[in-house]
Amino acid sequence: MTEDKRETIYDIMGGARTVRMLVEAFYPRVQQHPLLAPLFPSDIHPVMEKQYLFLSQFFGGPSLYSDQYGHPMMQARHLPFPVTKERADAWLGCMSAAMNDIGMPQDLKDFLLERLQGPAYHFINTSDSD
Incomplete structure (x- = not known):
């Protein structure tokens, strides 16, 4: 294999189809989550x-x-929002x-969630006491 x-x-x-399905299943949950x-x-x-x-x-x-937006710079893009550990967990x-x-x-699922934990917790920029 090269x-x-x-x-x-x-x-x-599962490529594009699975990523699209995941995003479409994810955001209704986000919109209903109080945090x-x-x-x-x-x-x-x-979004x-x-x-x-x-x-x-x-x-x-x-x-x-x-290709569309340049380097993701995800931590900088999340700075305007109060990201707490509680919100990262949510x-x-x-x-x-x-x-x-x-x-x-x-x-x-376990593998993907483990990969997503790093970025999710890296974006924390405020304490849980807001």
């Missing part, structure tokens, strides 16, 4: 599209986010539930 043929996480999880909903605009569709582009790239798919909980909703196998 280096060009290496399978990515994106490929293993997360206030951080998002009422028109969630642009969903950016998340689709980002997750595609994050999991080893095409560089859709960078975000991961919504993502876990969305993975269940789309029927993701448990071993793949």
